[in-house]
Structures are given as C-alpha cells and as structure tokens.
Amino acid sequence: EAELLVQTRMGGAQTEIAFAKRLLLEIHETSTFGSTDREINFAVDLLRRLGSSGSKKNYYQNHFLDLAATLKELREKRGVRNPRLMLQEANLIREWVMTAGHGLDSVVVEEHLDEVKNILEDALSVPNSNSMTRSFLLVELASTLASQARSIKSRNLAKALSWFDEARQSLNKARATN
Numbered sequence: 001e002a003e004l005l006v007q008t009r010m011g012g013a014q015t016e017i018a019f020a021k022r023l024l025l026e027i028h029e030t031s032t033f034g035s036t037d038r039e040i041n042f043a044v045d046l047l048r049r050l051g052s053s054g055s056k057k058n059y060y061q062n063h064f065l066d067l068a069a070t071l072k073e074l075r076e077k078r079g080v081r082n083p084r085l086m087l088q089e090a091n092l093i094r095e096w097v098m099t100a101g102h103g104l105d106s107v108v109v110e111e112h113l114d115e116v117k118n119i120l121e122d123a124l125s126v127p128n129s130n131s132m133t134r135s136f137l138l139v140e141l142a143s144t145l146a147s148q149a150r151s152i153k154s155r156n157l158a159k160a161l162s163w164f165d166e167a168r169q170s171l172n173k174a175r176a177t178n
Contacts (some may be wrong), residue, residue: 013059013062016050017063017067020046020050020067021070023046024043024070024074027040027074027080027085028080043085043088044085044088047067047071047085047088048088051064051092051095052092052095061095064092064093064095065093067092068089068090068092071085071086071092075089081122081123082126083124083126083129083133083137084133086119086122086123087133087140090120090123090140090144091140093115093116093119094112094116094140097113097147106152106155109151110148110152113147113148113151116140116144117141117144117145120141124138124141131178132178134177135174135177138171138174139170139171139174141170142167142168142170145170148163149161149162149164149167
C-alpha cells in the first residue's frame, strides 16, 4: 500500500527515471578530495539498481535507452569519460536490445549493438582503468559480440562465426586480466 502511494505521488517509472537522469547529469569527472570516486560509485550503484541487475528490471527496462542517452550526454557533452559509467551505458543499451530485440528491425538491432561495441572499445582505451573494470568491460564486449552474432546468424553465418570468435578472444583477455 505504501509503495502504491509513493508511485502515485512520484508518477511511476518515468518520473523516477527523469529524477535519476537529473542526478546523473550532475556527476563531475574532476573533483577534489576523492569526491569524484564517491560520485562515480553513487552513479554506478544507482544504475545497477535501475538496470538489468536491479530487483525491478522489468519495471525500468523500457527506460534503459533513456538512461544510456543520459550517460552518453555526460560522456560526450560534459567530458566524463569514466570506464565504469561507460560499462553501465553499454550494458543498458545491450540489455534493452536483448529485451526488445524480437520486435525490432534487424538494422536497428545491429546499429545499437555496434554502438555498444564502440562504447566498450572506447572505454578500454581509457588509460589507468583498474584490472577489475577492464575485465568487466571485456566480458561485456564478449556478450555484445555474441549478441551481434546471434542476431545475424541466419543472414550471415560467416560474420556470425567471426563475431563468436572475437567474443571468445575477449573472454580469454578478461580471464588473463583477472
């Protein structure tokens, strides 16, 4: 009953996501006295709870692209190129595609998965990311490559096999990083 009252007053998932987006856009890459780490940790924790690993995944999944677009804005327009946030951005897009993929045009699926791959490759190029973050990025890249392969296997088996091979290589790199 209390949850229903809160949802009624807050406006549901759309309003909650709008509030989360406002919070995320306040993240700063450069701060003093370690506050950047706290801000990034807060953002990652928030995104995990709202995203695919959260307890209300189905409640928020229609808004995964909105959250990812906010992270893209944070990265491209505000200069916050943090690998942990880029991992969350990539995961939100991939999870949205995998959830909505059956109803999407194959070209749209491929475009989104290519975008995810580009985000992850960019994140992997950021200097000084720790080995655990790098490992998570490589695993997400492997998942994305496997999703790409699965999405085109009936149309282009050779390309699908190539992406599966790249996925395996990415997983091997993740294992070596750990």
